[in-house]
Amino acid sequence: MIIATYVKHVPDAEARLAADGGRIAVDDHAYALDGMDEYGVEAAVRLKEAGLADEVVALAIGPARSEAALRTALALGADRAVLLETDDDLDPLAQAGPLAEATRACGAELLLVGGKQADWDSAALGPAVAEALGWPVCDWTTELRLEGREVAAVHDVDDGSEAWSASLPVVVTTQQGLNEPRYPTLPNIMKAKRKPLERRPLTATARVVTLAAALPSRARRGVRLEGDAATVASELARRLRDEAKVL
Amino acid sequence: MILIAIDHAHGAPRRGAFELVSAARGLGSDVAAVVLGGPEAAPVAAALAAFVPSVVHVDDAALDHPSHERRTTALASVAGELGAEVVLLVAGRGGQAVAPRLALRLGGTLLEDVAAVRRDGTAVVAERLAYLSRASLTVRATAAPVVVSVKPGAYPAAAPADAPGSVASRSVAFTAADDAARPGERRSVARGRVALEEADVVVCGGRGLGDAASFERLVVGLADELGAGVASTRAVVDAGWRPYDEQVGQTGKSVAPKLYFALGVSGAVQHLSGMNRSGTVVAVNKDGDAPIFKASDYGIVGDVREVLPALRAALAGLD
Amino acid sequence: MDFALPDDLLALQRAVRDFAQREIAPVAVELDREPRFPRATLRKMGEMGLLGILTPEAYGGLGLGYLAYAVLLEEIAAADAAHATIASVTNGMPQSLILTHGSAAQRDRWLPRLAAGDAIGAFCLSEPHAGSDAAALRTRARRVDGGYRLDGSKAWITSGGEADLYLVLAKTDPEAGARGITAFVLERDTPGLSFGAPERKLGQHAAITTSVRFDDAFVPEDQRLGEEGQGFVMAMSALDGGRVGIAAQALGIARAAFAAAARHAEEREAFGRPIREFQGVGFKLADMATRIEAARLLTHRAAWLLDRGTQATKEVSMAKLAASEAAVFVCDAAVQVFGGYGYSADYPVERYLRDARVTTLYEGTSEIQRVVIARQIHRETAR
Numbered sequence: 001m002i003i004a005t006y007v008k009h010v011p012d013a014e015a016r017l018a019a020d021g022g023r024i025a026v027d028d029h030a031y032a033l034d035g036m037d038e039y040g041v042e043a044a045v046r047l048k049e050a051g052l053a054d055e056v057v058a059l060a061i062g063p064a065r066s067e068a069a070l071r072t073a074l075a076l077g078a079d080r081a082v083l084l085e086t087d088d089d090l091d092p093l094a095q096a097g098p099l100a101e102a103t104r105a106c107g108a109e110l111l112l113v114g115g116k117q118a119d120w121d122s123a124a125l126g127p128a129v130a131e132a133l134g135w136p137v138c139d140w141t142t143e144l145r146l147e148g149r150e151v152a153a154v155h156d157v158d159d160g161s162e163a164w165s166a167s168l169p170v171v172v173t174t175q176q177g178l179n180e181p182r183y184p185t186l187p188n189i190m191k192a193k194r195k196p197l198e199r200r201p202l203t204a205t206a207r208v209v210t211l212a213a214a215l216p217s218r219a220r221r222g223v224r225l226e227g228d229a230a231t232v233a234s235e236l237a238r239r240l241r242d243e244a245k246v247l
Numbered sequence: 248m249i250l251i252a253i254d255h256a257h258g259a260p261r262r263g264a265f266e267l268v269s270a271a272r273g274l275g276s277d278v279a280a281v282v283l284g285g286p287e288a289a290p291v292a293a294a295l296a297a298f299v300p301s302v303v304h305v306d307d308a309a310l311d312h313p314s315h316e317r318r319t320t321a322l323a324s325v326a327g328e329l330g331a332e333v334v335l336l337v338a339g340r341g342g343q344a345v346a347p348r349l350a351l352r353l354g355g356t357l358l359e360d361v362a363a364v365r366r367d368g369t370a371v372v373a374e375r376l377a378y379l380s381r382a383s384l385t386v387r388a389t390a391a392p393v394v395v396s397v398k399p400g401a402y403p404a405a406a407p408a409d410a411p412g413s414v415a416s417r418s419v420a421f422t423a424a425d426d427a428a429r430p431g432e433r434r435s436v437a438r439g440r441v442a443l444e445e446a447d448v449v450v451c452g453g454r455g456l457g458d459a460a461s462f463e464r465l466v467v468g469l470a471d472e473l474g475a476g477v478a479s480t481r482a483v484v485d486a487g488w489r490p491y492d493e494q495v496g497q498t499g500k501s502v503a504p505k506l507y508f509a510l511g512v513s514g515a516v517q518h519l520s521g522m523n524r525s526g527t528v529v530a531v532n533k534d535g536d537a538p539i540f541k542a543s544d545y546g547i548v549g550d551v552r553e554v555l556p557a558l559r560a561a562l563a564g565l566d
Numbered sequence: 567m568d569f570a571l572p573d574d575l576l577a578l579q580r581a582v583r584d585f586a587q588r589e590i591a592p593v594a595v596e597l598d599r600e601p602r603f604p605r606a607t608l609r610k611m612g613e614m615g616l617l618g619i620l621t622p623e624a625y626g627g628l629g630l631g632y633l634a635y636a637v638l639l640e641e642i643a644a645a646d647a648a649h650a651t652i653a654s655v656t657n658g659m660p661q662s663l664i665l666t667h668g669s670a671a672q673r674d675r676w677l678p679r680l681a682a683g684d685a686i687g688a689f690c691l692s693e694p695h696a697g698s699d700a701a702a703l704r705t706r707a708r709r710v711d712g713g714y715r716l717d718g719s720k721a722w723i724t725s726g727g728e729a730d731l732y733l734v735l736a737k738t739d740p741e742a743g744a745r746g747i748t749a750f751v752l753e754r755d756t757p758g759l760s761f762g763a764p765e766r767k768l769g770q771h772a773a774i775t776t777s778v779r780f781d782d783a784f785v786p787e788d789q790r791l792g793e794e795g796q797g798f799v800m801a802m803s804a805l806d807g808g809r810v811g812i813a814a815q816a817l818g819i820a821r822a823a824f825a826a827a828a829r830h831a832e833e834r835e836a837f838g839r840p841i842r843e844f845q846g847v848g849f850k851l852a853d854m855a856t857r858i859e860a861a862r863l864l865t866h867r868a869a870w871l872l873d874r875g876t877q878a879t880k881e882v883s884m885a886k887l888a889a890s891e892a893a894v895f896v897c898d899a900a901v902q903v904f905g906g907y908g909y910s911a912d913y914p915v916e917r918y919l920r921d922a923r924v925t926t927l928y929e930g931t932s933e934i935q936r937v938v939i940a941r942q943i944h945r946e947t948a949r
Binding site: 029032068071072186 | 574576577578580581582584585613614615616619623628638
């Protein structure tokens with residue numbers, strides 16, 4: 001059984017952003033493998049280590065720099081990587097078709113995708129690629145077991161959690177709690193340079209156009225209350241009632 | 248026409264349903280609601296009829312707690328039949344899983360997790376946040392129909408319409424692919440407390456609480472007194488003090504209450520992305536340089552374990 | 567001329583930064599207050615590959631050069647200086663001397679354990695009466711049947727009592743001065759090897775430092791490194807690498823202190839504006855950043871020269887001098903930027919200052935570095 005695991009190269013949380021015309025500009029060095037995708041890579045590698053999968057293929061869509069995210073996935077234990085290279089800002093629906101095609105092309109029957117992407121703040125790719133493949137999707141997964149061709153999972157729903165099962169092939173979106181991703185060790189980062197990474201040009205049309213981008217900062221009162229605990233507490237209570245009018 | 252997909256629980260629409268009514272009215276007057284589920288959903292459909300001209304109830308017990316695939320098929324069938332130009336869903340977990348599938352199935356476009364949606368001529372334009380909620384984007388859909396998931400709390404709940412609408416019942420045919428996934432047992436975590444996304448007041452505790460017992464005593468104690476939702480930071484969840492479903496931030500929930508207490512929370516950007524739409528923010532933290540103070544209306548530098556008991560006393564003492 | 571670090575090294579730097587900030591930084595305060603040898607984090611550092619950076623891959627190390635060593639050690643020090651000290655010692659003399667002077671059997675025996683972090687190494691040169699004046703050593707190694715017996719004591723030994731392997735310099739020929747010094751490798755459980763109580767120090771509390779005693783401690787012949795009398799030359803030849811490590815460590819501490827100060831100057835307001843807008847604070851931050859940048863350029867260039875196999879004693883000493891003095895300056899300035907808070911243990915900068923202070927002392931004081939630099943200048947200018 002082959003597992004495909006999607007990885008995205010996204011700005012890290014500390015990256016400095018700038019609104020540049022109609023788009024958000026980010027320093028090239030501030031990108032890293034999306035933390036949400038790390039859970040998927042870890043899950044795939046553990047399934048392979050447990051003898052339940054034969055190969056782990058990391059897939060990415062994005063500009064050339066995305067190779068760094070794929071190299072991280074290779075350092076974490078993926079066997080090979082494929083980059084669908086494009087400089088266009090593709091929304092998740094526009095990515096779904098090419099990703100589905102790449103998943104089929106490598107023969108994968110389990111596709112893992114991070115639950116939410118840190119650049120678009122989007123949770124759409126997993127469900128969208130599942131639709132493109134015609135496979136069921138288990139979203140926001142916190143437990144994942146594979147027995148033969150049967151997938152047994154637990155995932156978050158709106159007001160709690162739900163058991164979920166299906167036969168392969170399936171798409172699973174991953175999140176915190178699924179596992180504790182390992183670090184890429186330095187020897188493995190160095191070995192990852194020698195693992196195969198294939199680049200294919202991607203032409204696709206975005207379905208969503210960004211008209212404007214801004215970095216809003218919500219104006220906060222920024223009041224510091226000082227003094228002993230009783231004084232600041234009663235001052236705060238009074239202000240919440242009389243000034244902010246929220247009590 | 249504008250179609251809104253109604254979430255419901257215990258025989259009543261969820262609050263988000265009435266927010267969708269508000270969003271839909273801003274897009275056009277021809278609004279229909281679709282309610283999925285067996286007999287338990289009938290009163291939901293009846294309740295919605297007071298708000299929109301037309302309600303479709305897909306009356307099928309196979310749609311009680313349906314898989315995303317069944318729900319997609321049911322919504323696609325109704326949207327196709329009614330010729331919906333726009334379909335609105337609440338961007339909760341379920342809505343965010345169904346909306347992309349539905350948009351692809353309909354051959355349309357997805358505008359995801361939007362804070363506002365409007366018409367610009369014939370186009371549909373929306374405002375949404377990105378980059379861990381640090382940036383705001385204005386986005387336009389390039390193809391119809393447009394499926395829009397609307398952030399909970401982004402719109403006020405609508406008032407009933409002047410004239411009641413009609414309710415029609417119908418059925419949907421499922422395929423084998425719709426039954427590939429088998430949802431199983433559900434565990435609710437509501438525990439009688441107000442759902443985090445729907446709470447007017449949220450009390451969030453961080454690692455500054457010191458341990459699980461202090462969290463329970465101080466944070467949960469304050470939340471109980473205020474009738475508030477309880478939230479946690481990732482550090483607290485990682486430490487095993489609290490369950491995942493209380494986590495607010497990038498990997499957890501996104502909330503926008505009128506009042507948000509950040510207690511012993513440092514304010515990492517991942518956390519801020521889940522709470523920075525809140526109305527008034529109060530922060531208590533020992534570290535005066537903690538980033539949370541930049542995101543706060545009222546800040547108190549001090550040990551949360553000393554400040555909180557005093558604050559509870561002060562709040563209780565207000566007239 | 568290209569000042570950019572290679573992409574491969576940037577990837578390693580990023581991985582170590584994430585690792586150090588997530589695994590090491592959170593324990594730094596606790597280890598400062600309740601000092602203990604950080605075995606759990608050292609084990610993780612070993613798994614990462616951080617305890618055998620220079621040792622070839624054939625022995626389980628990373629086989630990287632000094633530029634990479636400096637870049638990675640800076641990341642560790644930015645999270646916690648004590649971890650960087652322990653790492654620089656075990657990465658340094660024990661492994662480099664065993665690699666360059668050990669027999670094939672000795673390399674196979676010790677290097678894989680050290681490079682993987684399964685064994686932590688210590689280096690025993692300084693004595694109560696001999697610091698940088700290594701030729702004045704008093705620890706004796708007497709030849710006996712099948713090996714040597716060691717008597718004497720060593721001082722200020724990083725990881726004393728905690729390390730598994732001790733590289734010891736002792737006199738086999740007291741008459742021969744520096745040429746009478748020989749290197750030995752001792753296991754911790756060697757009979758006659760004992761350790762003093764951990765020294766109480768200004769900073770870097772978790773980098774446990776003790777005295778080491780040898781009372782008729784028997785060392786088999788096959789644990790002698792190289793030939794008799796080669797020990798001093800051996801140790802001197804590896805000094806440059808060690809000093810680059812201390813320079814990198816000083817940079818890491820300085821960087822952490824600067825980051826804390828810059829953030830505080832942004833957050834803290836006085837008279838209605840952030841204090842960084844006051845020139846007194848802004849100029850201080852400018853000087854701090856400039857000193858760090860200058861020291862980093864010197865350090866990276868010295869490491870780069872070592873990687874090219876160039877004689878770089880002067881440049882290494884310049885880097886060590888500049889970086890350690892910059893660290894003390896920057897940490898002291900950071901305390902000043904914090905005002906009264908800077909003096910409080912609730913804020914990190916007083917710890918940075920205490921941790922940084924030793925960087926101008928060990929691996930040769932600033933005065934020793936100046937002696938070295940002056941001597942090299944003299945050699946270059948003398949006819």
